[in-house]
Amino acid sequence: MNRTIRRRALTATAALVCALGLASCSDDSGSDSGDGDSGTTTVAVTHAFGTTEVPSNPEHALSFSQTWTDAFAELGSPVATQVVNDQFADGQPWDTEGTEGTDVAGTTVPVSVTSADLVTTLGMEAIAEQDPDVIFAGFLPDQATYDALSDIAPTVATVGEGKVDDWRAVTTAAGEILGKSDEAEEKIGEVDDAMAQVKETYPALEGATFAYAAYRAQSFTVITSPQDASNTFFADLGMTQATDRITGTESGRGIAVSAENLDLLDMDLLVLWISGETPDDLPGWSDLPSVKNGSAAQLQTVAATGLGAPTVRSVPWVLDEMDPYFAALQEADGE
Missing domain, CATH: 3.40.50.1980 (Nitrogenase molybdenum iron protein domain)
Incomplete structure (x- = not known):
């Protein structure tokens, strides 16, 4: 019998027994107990x-x-x-x-x-x-x-x-x-330690501005929500989200910035999700400080996924992928 149907049948039977007063019943839908025989919680x-x-x-x-x-x-x-x-x-x-x-x-x-x-x-x-x-x-x-x-x-x-x-x-x-709550907290702590090590290695990250965007058809969709996982990733490194000055058309997870408004992307660290064409030939692209300094990252789908939807396993890997751009930002800072 399908598990859903079986579960509903058992629930209905229990409800009928309770309604007829054939047993002393209580609501077992709580989070700390279930069927007494199976020990299900x-x-x-x-x-x-x-x-x-x-x-x-x-x-x-x-x-x-x-x-x-x-x-x-x-x-x-x-x-x-x-x-x-x-x-x-x-x-x-x-x-x-x-x-x-x-x-x-x-x-x-x-x-x-x-x-x-x-x-x-x-x-x-x-x-x-x-x-x-x-x-x-x-x-x-x-x-x-x-x-x-x-x-x-x-x-x-x-x-x-x-x-x-x-x-x-x-x-x-x-x-x-x-x-395995203790083990879970240990795993989180290990990732946090890895992020702390990056901050120690590259002190220029503290307070540096950043933006994360997807690039398609000569348009940059900049992720603007502070709660977005990609933005949280950089904020955890001490960086500052500087997208409050980004203006444009609302689009999905962010705001679309046209190629004509490249100056809005003047950040210390610019990270792009690239699928297909790149912005390299756009007028003014090579003039952006992050492009000049080597701190403009163009990520393919796998790396962009690891950053845009981070996991306890992907974060350390993404830190390694981003290391050259962190190093470039540090060098541009003159330290």
């Missing part, structure tokens, strides 16, 4: 669409979020199934080497994504066929999509204040779900 996880009771040590976790996938893997309990953009089907560069991806997820389901999100692309029928006991969805387009997923299994949407999962909050929650 749940952990409350707050996200963009509310709070969900997630089963402890889930056996059939389905993850659309690299942040959740990496958190579970780092804690030694890979999710049963991960759904990824097909360009990541062979794994990420920050995955543990020599394991052929088995330390990341039991099964990987690649899908070809164009403009739709992973959930919409895969479809509800295919998701239900995975028979998950919890779904870590990450970003969801609307309440209706969340409700449809919740009809299949307990669902967790984006955790944190931004539009992508907060890697620290997710790793902490994963530790609670797996009964």
Whole structure:
């Protein structure tokens, strides 16, 4: 019997017994206890669409979020199934080497994504066929999509204040779900230590201005929200987000800046997500201080993903990728 149907049947039976006064009943939907025989417990996880009771040590976790996938893997309990953009089907560069991806997820389901999100692309029928006991969805387009997923299994949407999962909050929650809270905090501490080392190595980062943007068709979409994970990454290094002066058309996660307004991108560190053409031939591009100094990074999709949707595993890797640009900024600072 499908797990969702079975769960609903058991719930309905219990409700009927209580209603008839055949047993002394209480609400077992809380986060600290479940079925007395199975010992099943749940952990409350707050996200963009509310709070969900997630089963402890889930056996059939389905993850659309690299942040959740990496958190579970780092804690030694890979999710049963991960759904990824097909360009990541062979794994990420920050995955543990020599394991052929088995330390990341039991099964990987690649899908070809164009403009739709992973959930919409895969479809509800295919998701239900995975028979998950919890779904870590990450970003969801609307309440209706969340409700449809919740009809299949307990669902967790984006955790944190931004539009992508907060890697620290997710790793902490994963530790609670797996009964490994201390280990989760250790993992977070290790990443924080790595970031602290970068700050010590490059003191010029403190107070330096930055902007992160996607470049497409001679337009820069600058990520402006302070809560966005990519901006938090640089803020954690002591840098200053200088996008309050950015003006233009609202677009997705940020504001679109046309090539004619390149002067708005005068930052100490400029980081771009490049897919296809580059801005190298744009009039005025070579005159930007960050381009002259070598602190203008042009990242391909994999590195941009590791930065734009950071995880407990991707952050140290991204720090290494960004090291030449941090060094250039330091050199330009004259220290």
